Amino acid sequence: MTDRLLSLPRALWRGVTPLGRAVVSLGLTALALARAAGLVELAVVAALCLLLVVVGLVVVLLPSSVRASLWLRPDRTSAGVGVQGRLRVQNRWPVSLGKPVVEVPSGTATPWVRLPTLRAGATHEQSFVVPAPRRGVITVGPVLYRRTDPVGLFARRVSWAAAVELLVRPATVELAGLPVGQLRDLEGVASDQLSMSDLAFHALREYVPGDDLRHVHWRSSARAGQLLVRQYHDSRRTSAVLLVDTRTDAYAHPDDFELALSVAASITMRAARDGYDLTLVCGDHTAGGSVITGDPTYALDALCRAAPSGGEPLPDLLARGLQAAYDASMLFVVSGTARDIDELQRVVGLVPSDLWAGVLRAGVGGEGGLAEYAGRSIITIGSLAQLPVAMAEVVR
Incomplete structure (x- = not known):
């Protein structure tokens, strides 16, 4: 006190x-x-x-009673596409509030908005545009009321509404398709693993306590004189692992890192459309499994928050990705052109032979290229527009 x-x-x-x-x-x-x-x-x-x-x-x-709320529609966007913001203010004070001036910080911009006079109990909605020039996370708000006296001797900022986040996703490009990997069947491919509930029937076996009665084959049970249940082959979908190198020394320029994230986001969108199980490993963040299947929101949000850092070496990143997706059938490694090609080849050499693997190197302004090492594709991207052509060559 x-x-x-x-x-x-x-x-x-x-x-x-x-x-x-x-x-x-x-x-x-x-x-x-x-x-x-x-x-x-x-x-x-x-x-x-x-x-x-x-x-x-x-x-x-002098105290005042104002209820305000701030929201964005939508709260996620792509780089270069601004969003609409809305501010709703209600004057709950029995005295009118004469043309208040509010500050709504949004990233680097600090717009001042002058509202009309708010009579007692009146509500006003004000719209504004939040620019999103680059990928990242933009904090919009908090909404601050700049209160001054008539002469202008004093000024005080009063918080009216809490800040909200705008997630700006990397720019993406449409890909025609991804490599097939070792498994490719959107309806599920039967594996050697057995399951009690799936698509491919395997055999009948004796009932054991705990089995689901829905899988009892009653006709065979009646003939055999004992309960028999169905057993199935476990089905699998195409599963992919996407590793994004966030080490600072992998990129010669910050724009190279942004290009790498755009490459990763484009692959994520294509994998979601194809219904792949995608596991993303980006720096310290790991998101994957059924969470990503058909819904790339979590992966794209992670790419919004990604930033260059010291990070862990690529072999450790690879080990973490393969551990998170033990049944993966394909692997993408996204890095920068500043990364030594010999190091990338050594990393590719650590990938199991039954796993399709490809490396994508991002370097703004560089020449695109496609090479192979031990049967694995190494793609160099100088601009995002080169990605569909290079990926089409790999798929073919």
Whole structure:
């Protein structure tokens, strides 16, 4: 409590405008000279300055009751595509609020919005555009009410609404398809693993306590004189692992890292359309399994938050990805052209032989190219527009 009381004068002094400081200084100077020289005129000046200060403090510190909410439609977008923001303000104070000025920070921009006069109990909605020039996470808000006195001696910011996040996804390009990998069947491919519930019938076996009665084959059970249940082959979908190298030394320029994320986002979108099970390993973030199947939201959100860092070496990243998706049939490694090609080849050499693998190297402005190492594709991308052509060559 004592700390709050001591911090209040400091907070008030930070809210004094240059004009307010001039008036305070003038009043103190006039008061000192009036007491020293006995001039009534200077005492009047000091009294007027004191009156302005008191009135300004009362107006600025007078409580008000405003309910505000801030939201974005949509709350996710792509780089270069702005979104619509909405601010709803309700004046719950019995006194009108005259043309309040609110600040809505959105990334690097700090727009000031002047609202119309809010009468007692009135509600107003204000729309604005939030720019999204680059991939990343933009914090929009909090909504701050800039409260001042009529003369402009004091200014105070009051928080009306909490901040919200805008996720700006990497730019993407449409891909015609992805490599087939070792398994490719959107309806499921029968494996050697046995399951109690799937598509491909395998055999009948004796009932054991705990088996689902729905799988009892009653006709065979009647002939055999004991309960028999159906057993199936476990079916699998095409499963892919996408590794994104986030180490700073892998990219010669920050734009190369952005291009790498756009490559990863394009592969993610194509995998979602094809119904693949996709596991994304991007830096410290791992998302995968059925969460990604058909819904790339989690993977794209992770790419929004990705940032270059020290990160772990590629072999460790590979081990973590294969551990997260033990039944994967294909592997993509996205890195930068600053990464030594020999190192990428060594990483590819660690991939199991029954797993399709491809490496994509991103370097803005560089020449595109396609090479192979030990039967594995190594693609160099100089721009996002080169990705569909290169991927079509790999698929073919």
